[in-house]
Amino acid sequence: MLTNSELPPLQSLVIFEASARLLSFTAAARELGTTQPAVSQQIRALEASLGVSLFERIYRGVVLTDAGHVLLKTTQSSLQDLRNVLQKIKQKPKTQRITVATDFAFAAFWLMPRLPDFRRQHKDIDIRIQTSQSEVDLVSIEADVAVLFGDGHYQGYLSEKLLPEIVYPVCSPKLLDEYACLTNLEDLVKAPLLKLNAEMGQKWIDWEQLFQLNNCQWQPAESVMEFDNYTLLVQAAISGQGIGLGWFPLVDDFIKSGVLVELPNFKVQSDNGYYIVLSKQQAPTAPVAAFLDWLKS
Structure with missing residues (x-):
């Protein structure tokens, strides 16, 4: 042979x-x-x-x-x-590809569940998701569009708010039954709290800010589990290991399905949120424009 x-x-x-x-x-x-x-x-x-x-x-x-x-x-x-x-x-028609940069939480909890809808509408456009555990460095990445959490101020870039920051405590139904009386913030600290560490949470509302925005003095919880990854924090909340902070709309699907329960009495909102971020130097291509229209819809 x-x-x-x-x-x-x-x-x-x-x-x-x-x-x-x-x-x-x-x-x-x-x-x-x-x-x-x-x-x-x-x-x-x-x-x-x-x-x-x-x-x-x-x-x-x-x-x-x-x-x-x-x-x-x-x-x-x-x-x-x-x-x-x-x-x-x-x-064969040439496939068009766009690269979207965002964080793990937005990609996993908001973007990925909705992407099949975009793919059905635009079969000729491939999407590449580029995620970062820490804050996305706009200068070093080569993305067509970024969806970033912050205050919307990105020097040299155009930004448009996509989703506001609305935060509320969430936990599993089982843990809610275990701590039946969670009618005020003082009750919350008796339960184990799940915390996003400072590096990841420095722009996000944390427990101390939640207390302040509810006109209440922060009291350290008896038990705190700390995470550097929001997806792990959400999984810990789902498994009943504590109460976490849920961001609209990242955890909405979990609440609708019943695996998480929200505590709406303590809901707060800030001026931050998820922003669509684009280069000022380059006009969006047709595929990027289609993706942006879909995002905003």
Whole structure:
């Protein structure tokens, strides 16, 4: 069995096919835009590599040997398959791709569940999601559009608020039953609280701010679990390990499904939120514009 390195070059098989079909090296050279000596040289090299004669030279032409007939049939079939595949690839509409930069929480809890809707509407646009655990560095990333949490001030970039920051405590139904009396903030600190660490939560409302915005003095909880990843914090809340802060609309689907319960009495809102961030230097392409229209809708 021939290895890949022992297979003859495609060019020599194309020259063989033309020569065998036309039974003339001169006619093959004319069809392929080369010279008769070049065709003869390629055929001799192919015969040498295979160790058999493919043509019998006769007066004013050539005829195929038995080996030549076998090779011609297979070569013509293979070249036709190759032409068909290349034609399909050439005719296939070119996919357009856009890169969206955001944080893990927004990508996992808001964007991913909704993306199938965008894909149904725009089958010709591929989406690449680029996530970051910490604050996204707009200068270093190569994204067409970013969806970032903050105050909307990004020097050198255009920003438009997509979603406001609305925050409320959330927990599992099981934990709510265990701590039945959660009617005021003082009751909350008797339950284990789930906290996003300072690096990730410095722009987000934290427990202390929640208390302040509810005109109440913050009291450290008896038990606190700290996380540097909001998706882990949400999973801990779902499994009943404590009360976490839920951001609209990141946890809305969990509340609708009943795996989390909100405590709306302590709901607060800030001026921050998720912003669509775009370059000032470059106008949105058609795919980006379609994605932005879908986001805002």
